[in-house]
Amino acid sequence: MYRYIVSRVLLVIPTLVGAAALVFVLMRLIPGDICVVRLGSGGGSVDPRAVAVCHAELGLDHPLIIQFLDFVWGFFRLDFGISMWSGKPVAEEIAARLPISLEIAVMATVVAILIAIPLGTISALKQNSWIDHVVRTTAIAGIATPSFWLGIVSILVVLDVSHALFGAPWMPPIDYVPFWQDPLRNLSMAVLPALTVGYRYAAVTMRMTRSAMLEVLREDYIRTARAKGLIERLIINRHALKNALLPVVTLIGIEFAFLIGGLVVTEQVFNLNGIGRLLVLAVQNQDYTLTQALVMLTVAIFVFANLAVDLLYAWLDPRIRLG
Amino acid sequence: MVDLAPFYVPAAVVDHAAVEPRSRRSDIIAFCRRQPLGTIGLLMVLVMAVAGLCAEWIAPYSPTSNDFAAMTEAPSWAHLMGTDQFGRDLFSRIVFGARTALIVGFSCAIIGGIAGLVLGVASAYFGGRLDLFLQRVFDVVMAFPLIIMALAVIAIFGSGIYNVIVAITIPLIPRCARVVRSSALAIRELPYIDAARACGFGHARIILFHMVPNVMATFLIMLTAFVGQAILSEASLSYLGLGVQEPIAAWGLMLQGGAEEYASTAPWIAIFPGLAIALTVFGFSLFGDALRDALDPKLRDR
Secondary structure, three states: OHHHHHHHHHOHHHHHHHHHHHHHHHHHHOOOOHHHHHHHHHOOOOOHHHHHHHHHHHOOOOOHHHHHHHHHHHHHOOOOOEOOOOOOEHHHHHHHHHHHHHHHHHHHHHHHHHHHHHHHHHHHHOOOOHHHHHHHHHHHHHHHOOHHHHHHHHHHHHHHHHHHHHOOOOOOOOOOOOOOOOHHHHHHHHHHHHHHHHHHHHHHHHHHHHHHHHHHHOOHHHHHHHHOOOOHHHHHHHHHHHHHHHHHHHHHHHHHHHHHHOHHHHHHHHOOOOHHHHHHHHHHOOOHHHHHHHHHHHHHHHHHHHHHHHHHHHHHOHHHHHO | OOOOHHHOOOOOOOOHHHOOOOOHHHHHHHHHHHOHHHHHHHHHHHHHHHHHHOHHHHOOOOOOOOOOOOOOOOOOOOOOOOEOOOOOEHHHHHHHHHHHHHHHHHHHHHHHHHHHHHHHHHHHHHOHHHHHHHHHHHHHHHHOOHHHHHHHHHHHHOOOHHHHHHHHHHHHHHHHHHHHHHHHHHHHOOHHHHHHHHOOOOHHHHHHHHHHHHHHHHHHHHHHHHHHHHHHHHHHHHHOOOOOOOOOOOHHHHOOOHHHHOOOOOOHHHHHHHHHHHHHHHHHHHHHHHHHHHHOHHHOOO
16 A cells, blocks of 8 residues: 555656746746846837846756756745746745635535436436436537537526616626625625536546446346345435545546636636636746746646545555556 | 456347347337437437538528627527627528537547557556556546646647647546556457467557457447537637637637627527537437447346
8 A cells, every 4th residue: 555655646746847837847848038028028129238237137048957957946945936938936926816716616516516426316316317418418408519619608698687687787896805705795796606616627527427326226236235135325324425425526626626727718708817827928928937926836636636635545446556 | 447357248249140149220210219318319419410411401690700890799590599799690600610529529430439449458468568658648538627738738739629639638538548548458368369369460460450349339328428529629729719719610619708608688699509519518428328238238227
C-alpha cells in the first residue's frame, strides 16, 4: 500500500514539470514581445535601449533555461512573481478573480449532484421504462447543447420574461459582490451561469450514475440482500448506491477540474470577470508570468483531483494496488 | 486515471471466423430494429451530412452575400430562418455551416483517433520505458487546458480552419490512446498473440493485423463521440473568436457578435445556429450510444 501511494504521489512531479515546460515553450513561440507592446502602446517606433531595460527588469534577458528553472522553482515555493503586464503580484491578480469563478464552479457542481444522482439512480432502477428513456434523452441533450448557447438563450428568456412582468427588461448584475455582503445580488449573478454549466455537468454525471448503478445491481451481494428479505430502500441506499458512487465521485472530481479551465466561454457569455477571462487576456498580452501561473493553477487542480481519486480508489478497492 | 486494465475483459475478442457472415443489409436492419434511438441519431447525422455535402444545391442564397434591404428580418417564406444583422440568409449560412462542422468534426476525430490508436496500441504492445514515457506525455496533454492550447496554436500559426483542427485534435489523441491502451493491454496477454510471435511475425504485422482489429469496437465507439465533441469545441472556439473566421459560415461564429446584440429584437439569429449545433451533436451521441450497445456485447441489455 505505501509503495503504491509513494509511487503514485511521485508521478505527479513529471506531469507538473511537463505542463510547466509546455506552457513555457508555447508562450515563447508566440511571436511578439511584451516590452515592445508595453512601450509602443502610444504608437511610433520603440527605442531599443528602452526595450533592453524593460527586458532586464522582467528578467527576460536571462538564458531561457534559467528563466524556466526560475519559474519552476517559484511554482514549487508557490511564488508566482509579478504580472508582466500590470506589475501587480500574480497572486493578487488571481485572488481578485478567483472567487467568482470558484463560486460558479461550486454551484454548478451542487446543481449537478442534486440532479444527477437521484435521476441516474431512478433511471437505473426503472431500466427501459419511459422514465429511463426521458432521463437518458435529457442527459444526451445536456451533453450536446453548447453551454454558451444555453447561456445566450437563458439571458434572452430572462430579458423577455422580466420585460413582460415588470415592464422593463432586467439583466443579472455582472460585478462580483461577496455573498456575505449582498446574498441576493451575489446569487442573482451566479445562478444563471451555474445552471447553464451545471446542466452539462449533471448530464455527464447522470449517465455515469446510471451505468454504475446498473452494474452494481447485478452483483451477487445485491441478490443476497434481496434473498434475505431486506427492504428495497435499504438495498438501494446502503448496498447499491454506496458502491456505485465510487466512479461517480471520480467523474465529479475530474469534471470539476475541467470546469475551472473551461469557464472561459461561460464568462464571455455572461460578461463576468473571472479567471477564464483573465487567462485569455494574459495570453493576448503575452504576460508570461500570469499565463504560466494560471495554467499551472488549472493543471495542478486537475492533477491533484486525479491523485485524490486514485488514492481513494486504492484505499477502497485493494485489487487496484495489487494490479 | 486508475488503470483498470488487468480486470478489463476485452469485449471485442471475438473469433470472427466462428460468426456466420451475415449480409450488410440485414445487419443494418437489425441495428435499426434494436436501436430506435440510435436510428434517429443516424438520420440526424445523415441530414447534416447531406446538407454539408450538397450545400450549394440546398442553400437558396449565397452564405456570404449581404442584402442590406433585408437586415434582421424575421423568418418568412423568402428567408426560412430569417436574416442576420448583415442581411445574410440564416438558413443558407446554417447549411454551409454544416460543411464547416463536418470538415472539422471528421478530420479531428479521424486524425486524433488514428494517432491515438497507433500510440495506444504501441504503448501497450511494447510496454516498458516507451509506455511509461508516453503515459507521462498523455498526462500532461490531458491536464492542459484546451483553450490555452487553442490560443497558443492560433497565436503562433494564425487563425483559420486548419489551425483550429490542430488545436482540437491534440487533446483528443491522449484520450483515445488511454482507452485503446487499456483494451490492448488485455489483448496482449492472450495466447494468439504469443502464437503470432512464435510464428516469427514482425511487430508491425502483429500490431496491425492481430491487435488493432480487436480494439476496433472500442475505437469506433470513441470515434463517433469525438466527432460530436470536436464540433462542440469548434463552436466554442469560433464563438470566442479563436476559431473559424468570417466570412466562412460556421455555427459558433454565427453566435458571436450579432446574436447577443440583437438577442431581444431578432432572437432567431441566436436560436437557429445553436439548435443546429445541439441537434447535430445530439444525433452523433445517440448514434454513438447505440453503436456501443450493438458492438460491445458486455454492455448489451443495459
